[in-house]
Amino acid sequence: MSDFESFYRDHVQLVYALALSRSGDAWQAEDLTQETFLRAWQHFGALVEADPTARRAWLARTLRNLVIDTWRHRSLVSLEPLGDAEPAPAPDERAELRIDLTHALAGLDDTSREIVMLRYLEDLNSREIGEIMGLPEGTVRRRLAESRRVLADRLPQWAPEGAAR
Amino acid sequence: MTRDLDELLSHTFHQGFGLSKREEDGFWERFAARMEREAQAWAFFVVAMVRTTSRVRPAVLSSTWASQRSHPAV
Numbered sequence: 729m730s731d732f733e734s735f736y737r738d739h740v741q742l743v744y745a746l747a748l749s750r751s752g753d754a755w756q757a758e759d760l761t762q763e764t765f766l767r768a769w770q771h772f773g774a775l776v777e778a779d780p781t782a783r784r785a786w787l788a789r790t791l792r793n794l795v796i797d798t799w800r801h802r803s804l805v806s807l808e809p810l811g812d813a814e815p816a817p818a819p820d821e822r823a824e825l826r827i828d829l830t831h832a833l834a835g836l837d838d839t840s841r842e843i844v845m846l847r848y849l850e851d852l853n854s855r856e857i858g859e860i861m862g863l864p865e866g867t868v869r870r871r872l873a874e875s876r877r878v879l880a881d882r883l884p885q886w887a888p889e890g891a892a893r
Numbered sequence: 894m895t896r897d898l899d900e901l902l903s904h905t906f907h908q909g910f911g912l913s914k915r916e917e918d919g920f921w922e923r924f925a926a927r928m929e930r931e932a933q934a935w936a937f938f939v940v941a942m943v944r945t946t947s948r949v950r951p952a953v954l955s956s957t958w959a960s961q962r963s964h965p966a967v
Contacts, residue, residue: 741912762924825909848906
């Protein structure tokens with residue numbers, strides 16, 4: 729396995745999670761993920777020298793800039809509640825879960841969505857999230873607490889019977 | 894209570910958005926193919942640049958030659 733492949737595999741979940749939090753569409757999220765790693769490949773010489781947090785921060789920042797560029801150039805639609813525009817009929821359980829998660833995330837702003845993805849998909853703590861996003865730890869904690877309430881309200885169907893809220 | 898909810902959300906997010914090993918492999922394969930295409934495009938660009946430069950060079954050389962002939966070194 730090449731150094732770059734190791735780097736890719738170590739960080740692909742993080743970048744994909746952030747891309748999903750921004751686009752809400754799996755195909756578009758993969759496209760953004762690949763574009764981010766293409767930039768990383770072009771700057772790999774400098775990235776290998778950086779510490780792990782700086783690498784993750786670089787990837788998050790690059791993805792954010794790409795999303796902004798995409799909005800400007802392709803009129804990418806921001807994450808909105810799905811409404812009547814439901815995709816494929818009879819989706820499997822995972823697809824249903826994704827739809828519900830996307831719908832729930834639509835109740836949050838961009839920053840909180842990113843925080844939530846880093847917390848629950850990357851299992852990072854508030855300090856690590858703050859370092860990646862350039863936010864104070866207290867701000868991350870506050871936003872997480874607010875987001876938790878929103879998500880709990882919007883995802884009750886996925887809670888096991890009798891789960892605490 | 895917050896911890897329960899945290900664990901539940903973590904589980905739900907991993908179920909919904911987490912990449913399996915197979916998905917990760919697919920991501921890497923598609924990315925590797927794209928890197929190769931980019932490298933080929935870059936190589937094509939470099940070859941085209943070399944060709945353009947080599948087309949320019951004879952003209953530059955002949956004008957240099959002409960100027961040397963009209964102003965021969967002493």
